[in-house]
Amino acid sequence: MNPPTPEKGHVAPYTRPAAGWGALKYVAINLIKEKVAAGKCKLLFKQNQADGFDCPGCAWPDRQHASTFEFCENGVKAVAAEATSKRVTPEFFAEHTVTSLMTQTDFELEQHGRLTHPMVYDGTTDKYHPIEWGEAFALIGRHLKTLDDPNQASFYTSGRASNEAAFLYQLFVRAYGTNNFPDCSNMCHEATSRGLPLTVGVGKATVVLDDFEHADTILIFGHNAATNHPRMLGELRECARRGATIVSINPLRERGLERFTSPQHPVEMLTASSTKIASMFVQPKLGGDFALIKGVAKQLLELDDAAVMHGEARLIDIDFVREHTNGYEDFANDLRAESWADIVGESGITREDIHALTEVYAKGKRVIACWGMGLTQHKHSVSTVQLLSNLMMMRGNIGREGAGLLPVRGHSNVQGDRTVGIEERPDAEFLDRLQASFGFEPPREHGYDVVNTISAMLDGKVKMFIGLGGNFSVATPDTPRTSQALRQCELTVNIATKLNRSHLVHGKESLILPTLGRTEIDLQNGVAQGVTVEDSVCMVHISYGMNEPASPHLLSETAIVARMAAATLGSEKIDWLWYAQDYSRIRDAIEKVLDGFDNYNERVSIPGGFHLTPASRKRVWKTASGKAEFLVNPIDKESPIRRAREKYGDKLMVMMTMRSHDQYNTTIYGLDDRYRGVFGLRRVVFINAADLARLGFTAGQRVDITSVWGDAVERHVEDFLLVEYDIPQGCLGAYYPETNPLVPLESTGDGCGTPTSKSVPVLLRLSTVQPPAAA
Numbered sequence: 001m002n003p004p005t006p007e008k009g010h011v012a013p014y015t016r017p018a019a020g021w022g023a024l025k026y027v028a029i030n031l032i033k034e035k036v037a038a039g040k041c042k043l044l045f046k047q048n049q050a051d052g053f054d055c056p057g058c059a060w061p062d063r064q065h066a067s068t069f070e071f072c073e074n075g076v077k078a079v080a081a082e083a084t085s086k087r088v089t090p091e092f093f094a095e096h097t098v099t100s101l102m103t104q105t106d107f108e109l110e111q112h113g114r115l116t117h118p119m120v121y122d123g124t125t126d127k128y129h130p131i132e133w134g135e136a137f138a139l140i141g142r143h144l145k146t147l148d149d150p151n152q153a154s155f156y157t158s159g160r161a162s163n164e165a166a167f168l169y170q171l172f173v174r175a176y177g178t179n180n181f182p183d184c185s186n187m188c189h190e191a192t193s194r195g196l197p198l199t200v201g202v203g204k205a206t207v208v209l210d211d212f213e214h215a216d217t218i219l220i221f222g223h224n225a226a227t228n229h230p231r232m233l234g235e236l237r238e239c240a241r242r243g244a245t246i247v248s249i250n251p252l253r254e255r256g257l258e259r260f261t262s263p264q265h266p267v268e269m270l271t272a273s274s275t276k277i278a279s280m281f282v283q284p285k286l287g288g289d290f291a292l293i294k295g296v297a298k299q300l301l302e303l304d305d306a307a308v309m310h311g312e313a314r315l316i317d318i319d320f321v322r323e324h325t326n327g328y329e330d331f332a333n334d335l336r337a338e339s340w341a342d343i344v345g346e347s348g349i350t351r352e353d354i355h356a357l358t359e360v361y362a363k364g365k366r367v368i369a370c371w372g373m374g375l376t377q378h379k380h381s382v383s384t385v386q387l388l389s390n391l392m393m394m395r396g397n398i399g400r401e402g403a404g405l406l407p408v409r410g411h412s413n414v415q416g417d418r419t420v421g422i423e424e425r426p427d428a429e430f431l432d433r434l435q436a437s438f439g440f441e442p443p444r445e446h447g448y449d450v451v452n453t454i455s456a457m458l459d460g461k462v463k464m465f466i467g468l469g470g471n472f473s474v475a476t477p478d479t480p481r482t483s484q485a486l487r488q489c490e491l492t493v494n495i496a497t498k499l500n501r502s503h504l505v506h507g508k509e510s511l512i513l514p515t516l517g518r519t520e521i522d523l524q525n526g527v528a529q530g531v532t533v534e535d536s537v538c539m540v541h542i543s544y545g546m547n548e549p550a551s552p553h554l555l556s557e558t559a560i561v562a563r564m565a566a567a568t569l570g571s572e573k574i575d576w577l578w579y580a581q582d583y584s585r586i587r588d589a590i591e592k593v594l595d596g597f598d599n600y601n602e603r604v605s606i607p608g609g610f611h612l613t614p615a616s617r618k619r620v621w622k623t624a625s626g627k628a629e630f631l632v633n634p635i636d637k638e639s640p641i642r643r644a645r646e647k648y649g650d651k652l653m654v655m656m657t658m659r660s661h662d663q664y665n666t667t668i669y670g671l672d673d674r675y676r677g678v679f680g681l682r683r684v685v686f687i688n689a690a691d692l693a694r695l696g697f698t699a700g701q702r703v704d705i706t707s708v709w710g711d712a713v714e715r716h717v718e719d720f721l722l723v724e725y726d727i728p729q730g731c732l733g734a735y736y737p738e739t740n741p742l743v744p745l746e747s748t749g750d751g752c753g754t755p756t757s758k759s760v761p762v763l764l765r766l767s768t769v770q771p772p773a774a775a
Contacts, residue, residue, distance in 0.1 A: 058412060159412060176568060193418065195751070206405045255676070370406040454478070465489050531583065656758040
C-alpha cells in the first residue's frame, strides 16, 4: 500500500449549533469549489418541487413534495457534485496512468468532475482510452456469453439507481440466469431487512412523516442526523418545540442533536438563536445496544409487575399483546431471568441510567423508534433490531398514529431498489410472477451478497463484476483483499457519474460507462423521462431532471442496462430497448409483478406520489403465525470482542467506522468535520480522555491501528491523529474508507452478512513519525 499522504489541518472545539450560517457558508464554498454555473445554482431551489428533481442524496422524506426549497447542506453538496462544470474527458485519461491516479486521495479523485465518454482500459499503456458505446456493450455481451456459468458474474447496485433502472437490471440479470445481487443494503440496513420480517412481517418503516406531528417521544438509536440526514433535524426541531421528548442513544454525543439553527426560519438565523433537540443523551459502548434495549425491556417488565401488584394501570399494552402478538410469555420469562450485571456490563450504561431511559419510554403515549447503522453493523445486529421491535410491541407502539418503527435508510433509493427486486434471496412468489409476466424461468438458487461476492472472486468463482453506481472497492471491508478480488476478475464494469477509486482497482479488462445524474434531463426519443424512488417511509414519487447533461455522450442508467441486456441476450423474448424508450412501460411491468403498485403511472403523477403501505402499519402481520412475534435472544458471552479482550486485556479497543460531515457514503466532498471540531483532516481517531491516560498516549500524537482477528491476515493502517472526544471508554471512532482495511471480511452480522464496521477490535501503537513539538 502507498504511504499516507501528509495532512495539514487542525482540531478546534465546535460550540455553535448545527446548521445555521455555518451551513450556508459551506454551501457557498462547495458551489464555488465545484464551479457550478449561476443558472444551475438557481435550480437548487427546485430540488424538492414536483416539477423539479429530487435530491440524489439521502432517503429522508419530504414534508410536502411540492413545497418550496427545503434547505439541506449535504443535499446541496450532492447536487453541486452533479452540476459541477469540471469534466473528466478522454484528454484527462490520456494524461494520467491508472497507477498515477491511484496515488491520489478519494477527495482528489472526486474533485476532477463529471465523466464524459465511455472508456476502456488498456493494460499496455496503463491508461483508459475512449470506446464507442456499441463496442462497449459488445465487449460486455461477449464476456457474459463465454462464462461457464451465469453465477460466475456478479451485479452490484447502488442506492442511487431508480426503480426503473433497478427493475430492468434485475430482470436482465435473472433472465441471464443468476441471483448474484450484491448491493449497498448488504452493508447498511440488511439487519433491518432480515430481522423485522420475523417480528412484524415486513422489513420497512411502519410510520409516515405525519406521525412525527403526533409523537410525544422519539428514540434515536445509532444515527447522526446532522451529517447523514440534515433535513431530519427540521422535523425534530418541530417536535422539540411542541414539547416532544427526544432521546439520542449513540456512543458519540453528536452536536446536531444538541442544538440546531434552522436555515428555513429567519428569526433563528437573524437572532443567532437555536432549538434544543435532544433532552436526554445515552451513550452505550460499541456493541452495547442489544444489552441496553434488553435492560429497558426488563425494567419495563419489572415496573409493570409492580403496577399489577399495587393495582395500578399497567405499563404493558396487554390488549395489544393478547390480540396481535405471539411468544410474549417466553420473552417475559427470558427478561426476568436475565442478569442485571450482564446487562450493565455489556451495555456500558449504569442501571440508574437504564431506569431513567425506561421511565421516558414508559411515559410516552406515542413513541417512534428510529435507527441507523449504529444498530445494524454489529455481529448481533439482527437480534438487536428484533429486540427493539419487541420493546415497541410491549407498549403497542406499532401500527397506530404517532408511533412506530423507522429504519432511517441511507441513499435516496436504497429501499426502492430492494422493493423492485435487487435481492440475492428472492422469494418464490416474486420469481413466479416474473416467470408469468416475462415467460422465462428465473433462477431459484440464492445468489451472492457483497461479502460472498468478494470471497467468490478471491476463490475464482466470480470472474466478472458489473457495478450499477457506487464505489465498490472503497465501500467494502478488508480493502486490500477486496482490491485483490477485483483485480482477479476477467472484466469489471462501472456505471458512474464521476471518477472514483473503483475505476482504478480494475479487472484484466475494464470499462467505465458514464451515466446521467438524476438532476439531468433524460430524453428518450425526444421525450423527457421521469424516474421514481421510494424513501425511508415508503413514499414512492417521481422526479424529472432539469439540468442539461454534462456531456452529449452520456446515457441514462436505464438505457445502459437495456443495451447490456440486448447485447447479451438479444431481444427475441424481451424487447429491452422498447422498455428503455419509455419508462412508463417499465412501471407498467412493475405493476404486474409487485403488490402495491396498482395504477403506478397514474398514482405517481400526483405530487408527492403514493404510500407503499406496509401491512404492519395496519396491524396485519405477514409472519408464519399471522401475529407479531416476540423473539428470545440471549446476551452473547462468547463474542469476538470478548475473546479478543481475554487475549489482549485492557490494551484492546473497539473501533467504529463512520462518516465525516463533508462526505456522503464513500463520496468525499471536503476535508472538514466541523461539528466534531476537525478541519482539513481525515486520518483521525476519536478517543476518550481516560483511555489516552490509561494507554500512555496524549491527544495530538499519531498512532498506527491494527485490527485483531483469528486469522493470519495482517490488517493495519498508519499515521492517525489522536483526538480527545466524548466517547465511551474502550471505544474509538474513525472515518471510512480510511479504516475499512481494518474490517475483516469474515466478520459479519449473524443472519444478515453485514460487515461489522461498528465493532472492530483493534490495538493502537505510536507511529514512527510524530508531529513536531510546539515551540
